[in-house]
Amino acid sequence: MRNIQAVMQRELLALFCSPIGYIVIAGFLLITGVSVWWTDTFAPGKPATLREVFFWTPWILTVIVPAISMRMLSEEYRSGTIESLMTAPVSDFQMVLGKYLAALVFYLIMLATTLLYVVLMGVYGNPDWGATAATYLGLVLIGALFSAFSVFASSLTANQVVAWILGWVPLLLFACLAFFVVRQVEGVWRQVFQQVNVIGRFDDFSKGLITTDGITFFVAATALFVFLTVKVVESRRWR
Amino acid sequence: MIEVRNLSKYYGNRAAVDDISFDVQAGEIVGFLGPNGAGKTTTLRILTCYMPATSGSAKVAGHDVLTESMQVRSAVGYLPESVPLYHEMRVREYLRFRGKLRGLDRAAREAAIARVTNKCWLRDVIDRPIGQLSKGYRQRVGLADALLHNPKVLVLDEPTVGLDPTQIRETRSLIRALAADHTVILSSHILPEVEATCQRIIIIHNGKLVAQGTPEELRERITGETNLIVEVRGPQAAVADHVRKLGGVTDVQAATHDGWCRLTVAARRDVREDVFQLAVAQQWPLRELRREVASLEDFFVKIVAGARAHDGPAARD
Ligand SMILES: Nc1ncnc2c1ncn2[C@@H]1O[C@H](COP(=O)(O)OP(=O)(O)OP(=O)(O)O)[C@@H](O)[C@H]1O
Ligand SMILES: [Mg+2]
Numbered sequence: 001m002r003n004i005q006a007v008m009q010r011e012l013l014a015l016f017c018s019p020i021g022y023i024v025i026a027g028f029l030l031i032t033g034v035s036v037w038w039t040d041t042f043a044p045g046k047p048a049t050l051r052e053v054f055f056w057t058p059w060i061l062t063v064i065v066p067a068i069s070m071r072m073l074s075e076e077y078r079s080g081t082i083e084s085l086m087t088a089p090v091s092d093f094q095m096v097l098g099k100y101l102a103a104l105v106f107y108l109i110m111l112a113t114t115l116l117y118v119v120l121m122g123v124y125g126n127p128d129w130g131a132t133a134a135t136y137l138g139l140v141l142i143g144a145l146f147s148a149f150s151v152f153a154s155s156l157t158a159n160q161v162v163a164w165i166l167g168w169v170p171l172l173l174f175a176c177l178a179f180f181v182v183r184q185v186e187g188v189w190r191q192v193f194q195q196v197n198v199i200g201r202f203d204d205f206s207k208g209l210i211t212t213d214g215i216t217f218f219v220a221a222t223a224l225f226v227f228l229t230v231k232v233v234e235s236r237r238w239r
Numbered sequence: 240m241i242e243v244r245n246l247s248k249y250y251g252n253r254a255a256v257d258d259i260s261f262d263v264q265a266g267e268i269v270g271f272l273g274p275n276g277a278g279k280t281t282t283l284r285i286l287t288c289y290m291p292a293t294s295g296s297a298k299v300a301g302h303d304v305l306t307e308s309m310q311v312r313s314a315v316g317y318l319p320e321s322v323p324l325y326h327e328m329r330v331r332e333y334l335r336f337r338g339k340l341r342g343l344d345r346a347a348r349e350a351a352i353a354r355v356t357n358k359c360w361l362r363d364v365i366d367r368p369i370g371q372l373s374k375g376y377r378q379r380v381g382l383a384d385a386l387l388h389n390p391k392v393l394v395l396d397e398p399t400v401g402l403d404p405t406q407i408r409e410t411r412s413l414i415r416a417l418a419a420d421h422t423v424i425l426s427s428h429i430l431p432e433v434e435a436t437c438q439r440i441i442i443i444h445n446g447k448l449v450a451q452g453t454p455e456e457l458r459e460r461i462t463g464e465t466n467l468i469v470e471v472r473g474p475q476a477a478v479a480d481h482v483r484k485l486g487g488v489t490d491v492q493a494a495t496h497d498g499w500c501r502l503t504v505a506a507r508r509d510v511r512e513d514v515f516q517l518a519v520a521q522q523w524p525l526r527e528l529r530r531e532v533a534s535l536e537d538f539f540v541k542i543v544a545g546a547r548a549h550d551g552p553a554a555r556d
Contacts (some may be wrong), residue, residue, distance in 0.1 A: 006339035010325070017327045080323035084384070087287040087319075088340040089312040237290050 003090045007098025008105070011072060015106050024067050025110050031060050032114055050117065050127075050135055051206045058142055058202050059176055065146035066167025068110075069103040070160045072151055073233070077158035092233045096151065100226055103147040111139055131208035138205025141218035142198060146171060148225035155232040175199070240265045240392055240422040241286065246295035248281050248446075255281040257446035258295070263439075265391075268418045270433030270440045271426040274543055278446040279426040280320050283396050286424070287317040300391050313342070316385035320396040320426075322377050326370030330361060330380055333369060334387060341388040355383035358413065374401040382410070386417075393417060395425040399432060411436045430539050444543050466531040467504040469514055473523035475500045481521065485513045499526065 015021040032053065039052040076082040085095060121127045153167035154160075175198035182193040182200065194200075201214050241263035248256040256278040263269045271279050285292045286299055288308045297304045300314035325333060331352065338348035356362055359379040364372055369380060378401050385393060398414065399407045414423055414436050427433050433440055434454050441451040450457060471478055478500045479493040490505040504510065511528055518525040 002342065003340055006336055010328075010336050013332070014325070014327055079326075080319065080321045081325060082323075083284075083289055083319045083321075084317070084323055084337075085340075087289050087312055087315070087317045088337070089309050089342065090340055091309070 003094045004098040004101065007085075007090065007095055008102045011099050011102030012105060014071075015068070015102070020067060020071075021106065024064055025113065028060065028064055028110050029113055032057065032117070036117055050121065050132055053117065054135055054139065054206060055203075057139065058199050059172075061142060061146055062171040062176060063168045065103075065107060065143065066150040066153060066164050066171070068106050069099070069147060069150040069154055070164040070167060071154065072099045072103065073154040073229075074158050074160050074163040077236075078160075086237070093230050096155075096226060096230045096233055100148060100151050100229070103151055104144055107143040107147055108140070111136075111143060128208070131206065134208045134210050135206040137210065138202045138214075141205075141215065142202055144222045145198070145218050145225070146175075148222040148229070152225045152229045152232070155229045155236075240267070240300060241424060242298040243282075243286070244296050246282065246285060246297055247293050248278070248285060248290070249293045254446050256285070256292070259443065259446070259448045260295075261441055261448065261451060263422060263424055265422050266418060266420075267439060268414065268423040268425070268437045270437035271424060271443065272428065272430060272433050272440055272539065273426075273443040274428055276445075277428075277443045279428075279443065280396055281446075282443070283317075283394050283424070283426060287315055287394050288312050313388075314391045316388065316390035316393045318381045318385045318393075318395045318398055322381040324369045324377055324380060327368065329368050330365050330372075333380065334383060337384050337387055343388060351387050351389070355386045358386060359383040360409070375403060375406055378402055379406075391422060393421050393423045393425075395423065397427055398425055399427075407432075442539065442542055449542050467502075467506060467510065467514070468527060468529050468531055469502040469504060469525075470499050470527035471502075471518050471523040471525050472499055473521065477521075478502065478523065481517055482514065485510050485517070501527075503531075 035056060036053050073082075076085060086092070118127070118132060121132075149171060150163075150167040153170075154163040156166055157163050174196045178193040178197040179199035182190060182197050185193060195217065201217060204211065204214060241261075243259060243261050246256055246259045247254060259278075259282060271282070273279050281290075284290050286297055286304060288304050288311050291305055299311045302310040302314070304311050328336070334352045334355070335348060338351055343351055356365055359382050361376070361379055361383055364376050364380075369377065372380065378398070382395070382398065385395065395414070399410050402410060411432075414425065417423060418438075425433075425436070437454075439451065439453055440457060442449050442457075469482070475493050475495045479491050479502065482488060482502060482504060483491050485506075487508040487510055488504060488506045492503045494501050504514070509530075511530070514528060515525065517523075
C-alpha cells in the first residue's frame with residue numbers, strides 16, 4: 001500500500017513539475033469553455049443541462065488523456081530509472097497501479113475544474129441535477145478507462161511521442177468511431193462495436209441513463225488494461 | 240552471502256553470461272573484473288532481480304533471486320551502471336521517495352537521509368534538482384540511495400566512474416569501511432581499482448569465469464614467469480650467447496643502445512648471481528640487474544588474451 005502511494009505521489013509530483021500537466025489542464029479548460037460558449041448553454045430559456053457541453057468531451061479526452069500518462073512508463077525505460085524501480089522491493093503490479101492511480105487522480109483534478117460550469121448553471125438556471133450527476137459519473141468512468149489504456153500504451157515503447165500516438169489512435173478508432181460504424185455493420189462486428197461504443201455509452205449516461213451494463217463495461221475494460229500493463233512490464237524483464 | 244551456480248544468460252542465442260559459479264562470504268569485498276562486454280552488468284542485474292537468468296540459480300542473503308525476489312530486493316542496495324535518477328526531483332525528495340519504497344517510516348527515513356547525506360558528501364546539494372548536478376554528484380546520490388536502508392549486500396556497478404581523483408580515493412575508503420557490516424560486490428574494468436578495494440577478485444571474459452582469488456593468489460600464479468632485466472656494456476651477440484648458456488635460462492632478448500646491451504631474460508630459477516659472475520669474468524661493466532615482478536595488470540591482459548585465443552576456434556564452429 002505504501003509502495004503504491006509512493007509511486008503515485010512521485011508521478012503526480014512529476015506531472016505538476018512539468019509543463020505538460022499545465023498544458024493539458026489549460027487545453028481542456030479552453031476547449032470545454034469554448035463549447036459552453038458555442039452551445040449557448042446559459043442562454044435564458046434553454047433547458048439547463050450540460051449534455052451539449054460535454055457531447056464532444058470524449059473525443060477531446062482521446063487526445064488529452066494519453067498526453068497525461070504518455071511518459072509514465074516510456075520515460076522510465078528511456079532514462080533507465082526502471083532499473084532502480086524494478087530492483088526496489090516493489091512488485092510490478094504495485095508500480096503499475098501507483099502510476100495508473102496518479103493518472104486517474106490527475107484526470108479527476110482536471111475534471112473538477114469544470115464543476116465551475118455546474119455552479120454557473122445552478123446560479124443562472126434550474127439544472128437537472130440527476131442528469132448532471134450521471135454525466136459526471138460517465139466522465140469519471142471514461143477517464144478511468146482511457147487512463148488505463150494510456151498507461152498501457154506507455155508501457156509498450158520507450159518513446160513518449162510514440163506512446164502518445166499508440167494511446168490516442170486506437171482510442172479514437174475503437175471507442176469513438178464505433179459510434180458511427182456500429183450502424184453500418186452487421187453480425188458479429190455490430191456486437192463488437194456496440195460493446196466498445198464509448199461515445200454511445202457516454203451518451204446514455206448524459207441522458208441520465210445509468211445501467212449496470214454500462215458501469216460493468218468501463219470497470220472491466222479498465223481492469224483489463226491495468227492487467228495487460230502489468231503483463232507487458234513483467235515480460236520486458238525477460239528481454 | 241551470495242551463491243551463484245551455473246548461471247547463464249542469453250540474449251537471443253548469444254550468451255552474455257555463460258555458466259558462471261562463485262560464492263561471496265559475508266563481510267567480503269569482491270571485485271568483478273572484465274573488459275567491456277564481459278557480462279559484468281548482466282550478472283549483477285540477475286543478482287539484483289532486474290532480470291531473470293536463462294538457466295542456473297543465484298541466492299543472495301539466503302534467498303533465491305527468482306522465487307524470493309522481494310526478500311532479495313530488500314536485502315540489497317544496488318547502484319546501477321548508468322546511475323538512473325529522476326532529473327526533475329530534488330535530491331532530498333528523491334531519497335525520501337526511495338526511503339518510502341524501502342519501507343522506512345518517516346522518522347527512520349529522515350534519520351537514514353541524514354546518515355547517507357553525511358557519508359556520501361551530499362550536504363551542499365541536498366536541496367538541488369538532480370538534473371542540475373554534475374556527473375560525480377549524481378554518482379554520489381546513486382550511492383546514497385544504495386546505502387539508504389543499510390542493506391546487507393551492496394551491489395555496485397562501476398562505482399567510481401566519473402569521480403574526480405579525491406572522490407575516487409574517498410569512495411574507495413568508504414567502500415572498505417562499509418565492509419565491516421556489509422557484503423560488497425563491485426564491478427570494474429580497471430584492475431588497480433579492484434586491487435585497492437577488494438579482498439577477492441573474480442575475472443570474467445566473454446561471459447565466462449576465467450580466474451578468481453585474492454590479489455596475492457593471482458599474483459602468485461605468475462611469479463613463475465618473472466623476467467630479469469640486465470644491462471651490460473659488451474658485444475650484443477657474445478653477451479646474449481653467454482647468458483643463454485647459463486643453466487635454467489629459457490629465453491633471452493637483447494637490444495643495444497648507446498653501447499649498452501639490454502637483455503630481457505626469462506629463466507626457471509633465479510640466475511642473478513650467475514649473471515653477475517659472468518659479467519665479472521668477461522669484464523663487462525654491469526649497470527642494471529633487476530627482477531621484473533609481473534603486475535596483476537599483466538596477468539589480467541594475459542588472461543584475457545589467453546581466453547580470447549582459446550575462444551577463437553570455438554566461436555567459429
Ligand atoms: N539488452 C541487451 N540486449 C542484447 N544484448 C545485450 C543486452 N545487454 C547486454 N548485452 C550484451 O551482453 C554482453 C554483456 O554485456 P554487459 O553489459 O553485461 O557487459 P559489461 O561487462 O557490463 O561491460 P561494460 O564494462 O562495458 O559495462 C555484451 O556483449 C552486450 O552486448
Ligand atoms: Mg557494465
